[in-house]
Amino acid sequence: MTDVRILAPAELEMIEAATYYEAHALGLGNDFLDEIETAVNRIRDFPEAASPLDFNIRRQLISRFPYALLYRIDPAEIVILAVMHFKRRPNYWISRT
Numbered sequence: 001m002t003d004v005r006i007l008a009p010a011e012l013e014m015i016e017a018a019t020y021y022e023a024h025a026l027g028l029g030n031d032f033l034d035e036i037e038t039a040v041n042r043i044r045d046f047p048e049a050a051s052p053l054d055f056n057i058r059r060q061l062i063s064r065f066p067y068a069l070l071y072r073i074d075p076a077e078i079v080i081l082a083v084m085h086f087k088r089r090p091n092y093w094i095s096r097t
Contacts, residue, residue, distance in 0.1 A: 017065075081096040
């Protein structure tokens with residue numbers, strides 16, 4: 001099983017999104033985090049299954065929410081670069097590669 005590391009900026013994006021959803025509906029923030037966990041497990045189990053993008057980056061969609069995990073596969077680990085909302089600043093994460 002491959003280790004998965006989430007970069008600090010991506011973790012912050014995840015927490016901010018969960019906080020936003022929780023503020024709008026009780027339990028929705030936890031639902032978001034559960035979907036993130038499911039996506040991370042999917043990435044860990046099948047790292048090359050997600051759609052490839054430019055810069056050797058892949059995109060794993062998050063169920064129920066307009067987000068995706070952007071990640072790269074390194075020899076020793078999988079690195080999650082961003083928890084990206086589909087409608088905001090599309091290429092902001094490129095400097096993290």
